Amino acid sequence: MGRFLVVVVVLAVALTLGPGPAEAQYSGHNFRGDYGIQSASQPEPGFYVPVVYLRYDADRLLDRNGDEIREDLPGSVNANGFATGLWWVSDFKILGANYGALVFPAWSDNRFEVPILDLGSKSDFGFTDIYFQPINLGWHTSRADFTAGVGIYAPTGSYDPEAEDNLGLGMWSFEPYAGATVYFDEKKSWSFAATAFYEMHSKKKDTDIKVGDILTVEGGLGKSFMDGAVVVGLAYFGQWKVTNDDLGFDLGEVGDTLVKFIGKNRVYGAGPEVTVPIATKSKLIATLNARYFWDWGARSTLEGQTFIITATFPIPSVSLQ
Secondary structure, three states, X not given: OHHHHHHHHHHHHHHOOOOOOOOOOOOOXXXXXXXXXXXXXXXXXEEEEEEEEEEEEEEEEEOOOOOEEEOOOXXXXXXXXXXXXXXXXXXXXXOOEEEEEEEEOEEEOOOOOOOOOOXXXXXXXXXXXXXXXXXXXXXEOOOEEEEEEEXXXXXXXXXXXXXXXXXOOOOOEEEEEEEEEEXXXXXXXXXXXXXXEEEEEOEOOOOOOEOOOEEXXXXXXXXXXOOOOEEEEXXXXXXXXXXXXXXXXXXXXXXXXXXXXXXXXXXXEEEEEEEEEEEOOOXXXXXXXXXXXXXXXXXXXXXXXXXXXXXXXXXXXXXXX
């Protein structure tokens, strides 16, 4: 329960963060909403192959005061992403937790590096920055699951500070995280989860720009049926820029017009989530998860909707007999 209290404190602090002064605008790597209702629950030991597709459509652009900058965003203000990876969970214990690791190569057709300036940009579908977790720890008790670890984003996607079709962000990102999924009944049919990710960055390639730290909190409230095979509920996220970007120059040099539009990014989101099994009479082939988010409360960034669908395949298939 001590770990759960840490997560609750982090969440409470995050909810007090406001838009802040005009000092930041660059995006980080963490794509909000990619974790859901049971964000802090590590699966049973074994190998898993998740296959993910996401679609983001922005329909509003807001400044640091929450006022719309653009009401007629062009059709290109969207992004499609695809990722497939490998998640290994072992029986090896560290501090009582199962040790695991995962890697996620990904492909995309857009990167909103600076949302204020990227509205007309669009790229061909290609390889973007890779994500991996060399440390993925999971604890399980009768009424709660806990997780902690470190994620790393490597700058494997194409990046040139002068280009308009970048597929990467040109920087390394380091992301420690911790979370808890709490069950409200003995059958573990009702749950609430919160996982906090704290993202830190290196300087961008061939520049003096260093993106500020970003806090993302994700989770959800869920209800399971059929002995946990089907889960439905409400997923949520919140994302805040918590330190200023270092742009390598004094913001006074850019003039009042641009400064008006830049500030510490923030956005919230929530929406429905459902998980169902794909199985034969004797084997579980995969679990299929879908969630849909509506953004709100954005500052100095885009606001829109996100659809994420994930099929997770256990290797080998799990026997149901």
